[in-house]
Amino acid sequence: MNLALLLLRLLLAGLLFGHATQKLFGWFGGAGRAGTGTVFEQWGFVPGARLATLAGLLELAGAASIATGLLTPGGCAxxxxxxxxxxxxxxxxxxxxxxxxxxxxxxxGALAVVLAFSGPGAWSLDHALGLPELSGYVWGAAALLTGLAAATVPLSARARALRARDSTTTR
Known part of the structure; x- marks a missing residue:
């Protein structure tokens, strides 16, 4: 089980690393901050380049937490x-x-939910540092609810920006 959790963590973290660095640096065929910012603005996230940078940094932080198994529920959130x-x-x-x-x-996101409930396993920094078991229903639910709650902030701002954009284009 510990090997499976380590492989799952490393796989997800590697994918997230690529996903984030496409936004931040244009690696792996990505558009970088400016290009991703343009896409973000088309989706209603303003200012696009700054929010693309924030998203990329959050993804990198989550990837680092998941890869190392350090404070895993927080990284999953x-x-x-x-x-x-x-x-x-x-x-x-x-x-x-x-x-x-x-x-x-x-x-x-679904893989992050699974890891939040399962925990990082024994082959993790959480375990090596003797931190309490950060897995199970309470930690999984906390990570899921925290992540969903945090998502409401940019999604609410996006909804306002889209309404404003729509009202100016219909005049």
């Missing part, structure tokens, strides 16, 4: 929050990624 925002923004295109849908953020 970061991923759940950022991926919820991304999933909502891309949901109008449908589910599948080939059409620009929310498949990728949904899958990353």
């Amino acid at each position: 970061l991923v759940i929050g950022t991926m919820t925002v991304a999933a909502v923004a891309t949901a109008p295109q449908g589910f599948w990624a080939q059409r620009g849908g929310c498949e990728v953020p949904f899958c990353y």
Whole structure:
């Protein structure tokens, strides 16, 4: 079980690292801060470049927490929050990624939920440092609810920005 959790953590963290560095640095075929910022603004997240930078940094922090197994529920909450925002923004295109849908953020967020409930396993910094067991129903639910609650802030701001944009384009 510990090997499986380590592999799951490293897989998800590696994917999140790539996802974040596409936004931040344009690595792995990404658009970098400016290009991703333009996309963010099209989705209603203003100012786009700053919010793309924030999203990338939060994803990197979540990836580091998950990879190392250090304070795993907190790292999972970061991923759940950022991926919820991304999933909502891309949901109008449908589910599948080939059409620009929310498949990728949904899958990353869902894996973070699983890890929040399971915990990082014995092969983690949490375990090595003797931290209390940060897994189970309470920690999983706390990570899920914290991530979802955090997502309401940018999603509410986005809704206001989209309403303002729509009101100026209909005049």
